[in-house]
Amino acid sequence: MVQNNIEKTSDTPMQRITNSELDKLIGVKFPVLDHGFVMLVDYMGGDSSIVQAARVSYGSGTKTFREDEGLIRYLMRHDHTTPFEMVEFKFAMRMPFFVARQIVRHRTVSINEYSARYSVVPDFYYIPEKDDITAQSATNRQGRDSEKKLPNEVVEWFRNSVTEHSKDSYSLYEKALESGIPRELARMVLPLNYYTEWYWKINLHNMFHFLQLRIDPHAQEETRRYAMAMAEIVKIAVPVAYKAFEDFSLHAVRFSEKESMAVKDMLNGASFEDSANRNGLRLYKEDGTAFKTGEGPEFIQKMERLTKRNMLRV
Ligand SMILES: Cc1cc2nc3c(=O)[nH]c(=O)nc-3n(C[C@H](O)[C@H](O)[C@H](O)COP(=O)(O)OP(=O)(O)OC[C@H]3O[C@@H](n4cnc5c(N)ncnc54)[C@H](O)[C@@H]3O)c2cc1C
Incomplete structure (x- = not known):
């Protein structure tokens, strides 16, 4: 069959x-x-x-x-x-x-x-390019903000210190191996880069x-x-x-039920902010400052992706 x-x-x-x-x-x-x-x-x-x-x-x-x-x-x-x-x-x-x-x-x-138990770890370590070392993001707690530059001296200090730290760690690793420490233990001194x-x-x-x-x-x-x-x-x-x-x-944008309702309200002529608020997508705190995280800001991001314009009053 x-x-x-x-x-x-x-x-x-x-x-x-x-x-x-x-x-x-x-x-x-x-x-x-x-x-x-x-x-x-x-x-x-x-x-x-x-x-x-x-x-x-x-x-x-x-x-x-x-x-x-x-x-x-x-x-x-x-x-x-x-x-x-x-x-x-x-x-x-x-x-x-x-x-x-x-x-x-x-x-x-x-x-x-x-296997770093079986073989010696090669001496390759990662040093980020200068342009990749930017500041912590205010909206994404897990990431950096590529637009938020750090002072040049901070970037230089970080690159030099990481280089030095990597070299020192590798020297310790080599010394441990030379001293008879097994590879499976010696490797623990190597940094994550x-x-x-x-x-x-x-x-x-x-x-x-x-x-x-x-x-x-x-x-x-x-x-x-x-x-x-x-x-x-x-x-x-x-x-x-x-x-x-x-x-x-x-490249697709996926809407939750609340977001779909807000879009429907906008198509019926309501403003972006009214549509969001009416459907429980909170954009502002009691004191009038904008939320940085949560369903409201995520709705903003989606609409900005769709419309390529800033949705929030500044
Ligand atoms: C931006 C980002 C941030 C993250 N932050 C963190 C963090 O802070 N801490 C952290 O621990 N992790 C974090 N992760 C890892 C994340 O939680 C997932 O473990 C990772 O993305 C793998 O996704 P997955 O499980 O869908 O993929 P896969 O493991 O490839 O699985 C594919 C799919 O198979 C199914 N599946 C596989 N195994 C199982 C299972 N055992 N039970 C049920 N379904 C299964 C699920 O449908 C799953 O989506 C992050 C990931 C991303 C992308």
Whole structure:
């Protein structure tokens, strides 16, 4: 039964799906940060594997490009996710430990990491570029504000101190190894800006979920750069699916029920502030100052993304 359906999905004998542009990228290091990289090691499938898998469900064979594109966009719009799992990527990556700690939270990936119990950690550490060292954000408690510059001397002091600290730590690490301390213990003196390496294998459905979370401006900038490097490769691998992902997820704006009601009020002519307040999206405190966090400010951010204008009175 299944056999019949699978046979129906292909007008020609089955063959491995390859992508000559992607083949050229295998083994090419995409540099990230000062010593890191993302490199495609292998892949399986492409846009046509998504279509192929989906047509097993619907029981019809290969169609024109436009029909295939329409099918991929339909699958993405309606969260019919399993056909996207038919595409896989294997990357080699080198990233600072603090970035790896964030990426490793994505549990739907297969990972094999360099073992600092088994081998000596190479002397690579991350020093942020001057422009990347900006002040703590007032609105995003987890991040920095890329617009809020710090005095040059503070930036210089931080870069020099981190360099010195990294070198001192590595000297201690080497001394510990020379003194007979086992590698598994000696490594604990290395700071989080040292680099680790791993193989990282993921399917396209989980890749999109990862990219959605880690390309987002709220993600840590260093981790975003790894996500963006991977996105460049994914775009080449599955151009149609990637465009659908951009349209329906990455660049889409999702409204809560309260937000939808506020938008409805605005379409009926109410002001932005009245619409927000009326629907419980609080913008101002009792003393008239604006909230910096919460549902109100998040609604502002969404509307500003949509309208490209400042929604709040200043
Ligand atoms: C901007 C940002 C800030 C963050 N801040 C913090 C923080 O301060 N502290 C912190 O600890 N983490 C933080 N995280 C990590 C975050 O909580 C998630 O662990 C991480 O983003 C992985 O997301 P995920 O679980 O959806 O992904 P994956 O682990 O890849 O899982 C994909 C999906 O599979 C399903 N799934 C996988 N495993 C399970 C399971 N065991 N049970 C149920 N469903 C499962 C879920 O639907 C999940 O969305 C942050 C992440 C981001 C993007």
